[in-house]
Amino acid sequence: MTAFSLDITLFAVKLGLVFFVILTLAAYLVFAERKVLAWVQDRKGPNRVGPFGLLQPLADLIKLLTKEDVVPGGADRWLFYLAPAMAAIPAILIFSVIPFGAPVNIFGRDLPLVVSDLNVGLLFFLALSSIAVYGVAIGGWASNSKYALLGGIRGLAQLISYELSMGLSLVPIVMLSHSFNLADIVAAQKTVPFIVYQPLAFIIFLLSITAECKRIPFDLPEAEGELVAGFHTEYSGMRFGLFFVGEYINIIVLGGLAATFFLGGWHGPLLPPTVWFSLKTLAVAFFFIWMRGTLPRLRYDQLMHLGWKVLTPLALVNILITGWWLALK
Amino acid sequence: MQIVSDIQAILGGFRVTLAHMLRRPVTIQYPEQKRIPYPRFRARIVLTRDPDGGERCVACYLCSAACPVDCISMQADEREDGRRYAAWFRINFSRCIFCGLCAEACPTMAIQMTPDYEICTRDIMDLVYEKEDLLIDGCGKDASYNFYSHAGIGVTQPRGAGLEESKPVDVRSLMP
Ligand code: SF4
Ligand code: SF4
Secondary structure (H helix, E strand, O other), X not given: OOHHHHHHHXXXXXXXXXXXXXXXXXXXXXXXXXXXXXXXXXXXXXXXXXXXXXOHHHHHHHHHHHOOOOOOOOOOHHHHHHHHHHHHHXXXXXXXXXXXXXXXXXXXXXXXXOOOOOOXXXXXXXXXXXXXXXXXXXXXXHOOOHHHHHHHHXXXXXXHHHHXXXXXXXXXXXXXXXXXXXXXXXXXXXXXXXXXXXXXXXXXXXXXXXXXXXXXXXXXXOOHHHHOOHHHOOOOXXXXXXXXXXXXXXXXXXXXXXXXXXXXXXXXXXXXXXXXXXXXXXHHHHHHHHHHHHOOOOOHHHHHHHHHXXXXXXXXXXXXXXXXXXXXX | OHHHHHHHHHHHHHHHHHHHHOOOOOXXXXXXXXXXXXXXXXXXXXXXXXXXXXXOOOOOOHHHHHOOOOOEEEEEEEOOOOOEEEEEEEEEOOXXXXXXXXXXXXXXXXXXXXXXXXXXXXXXXXXXXXXXXXXXXXXXXXXXXXXXXXXOEOOOEOOOOOOOOOOOOOHXXXXX
């Protein structure tokens, strides 16, 4: 086998593995969420399909695939078909820049455990998370339904607002690590994770990504109580499933990013690097679920108030303080 | 400061949900684990018999009239000896709301509620119970109660043979 074809094969295997793990993890995150929410409410949660209900995601998948695929009358057919994919694909793509383990050596070759070692990984992430807005907005608009449209508009405004504080909360990270490359950012946290230097940025980032993946308490675009199901009201079957799975992929990816930016990435004592990365990612995901079980939904004006008048100025002040501190050092 | 108490309140919420996460669920795993209802639980309705084995129901239509959803229907008939009974008696359990008003209205304790709550079926027509399905062999609650030992004068017993009755007086013997 030539060196080139070995490279290609290794890359394909890595890609396939990442894809498989992310999709499986997303499906099981749905299951985990249902379980944890059930425990919060003193219930048992799904436990009928398979041992401990572990086959529940499979049953859900079969159910979604066999459901009728309804397109509402007057809907913009092509955009309607396209929107779920636009919501799910950017989420998966973001993962391609996250380093999920220390570089390994296979067949005499250094294999970095990241799909694509981009030198502007952080900017790539910000750009793609802006594209994810289109899935929500277009899905809401193409459905030809009041609720979906309102949900889409809300989603648009919310995601754009919180993009700002999210991006600003990451600037100190770049200042500390002198790089946009996620591998470099992880390398800079070899001894101390950035959460120690940047607790405020971490909190801002955590709140912003909660809003970014439209989760309680920021699930205004879906808001069952007022908008039926928001932007995906009219979706059924696997198209709805794609929105749904996209949301959970988003949680995993954003959890992975929180781990990469603030919790030291795959660095950690004793356990292998990939295990550390998974543990940190799942801890953030668990926090999301826990928060969903705890907090009520914000009002829309409170949401905007928090985003523009609290988080964004705080993030700016944090950048100033970090700059001042770096200049003094 | 407002913000401090706000943050405290939010963290308090997180503490409560965490405590509940670690608590034992209260779920009863239904088909395997059945909860035993109280004796007066109101579910499947039966028609009982008196201690002598006769049907208690006298087809008075009171239960049917009391029923808020009109799910009891019957046809009254009379035996040779003048005792009334229901020629047919039908309860549509797909409409019944198990309020128990029929059992309260019944003067003969014939219609009674039982704690048997597992009567669901796949075919809704199976929920229309006829008299054969409703009638049981026992007396249910108030086992010793026999309507005809208190009433039904001249039908099942001669005058003055009832429990709370005194012998009829011969009016001709009532001389001043
Ligand atoms: S329980 Fe209520 S609803 Fe049911 S038959 Fe009796 S009176 Fe009617
Ligand atoms: S069940 Fe009771 S209330 Fe109903 S018709 Fe018979 S005797 Fe009357």
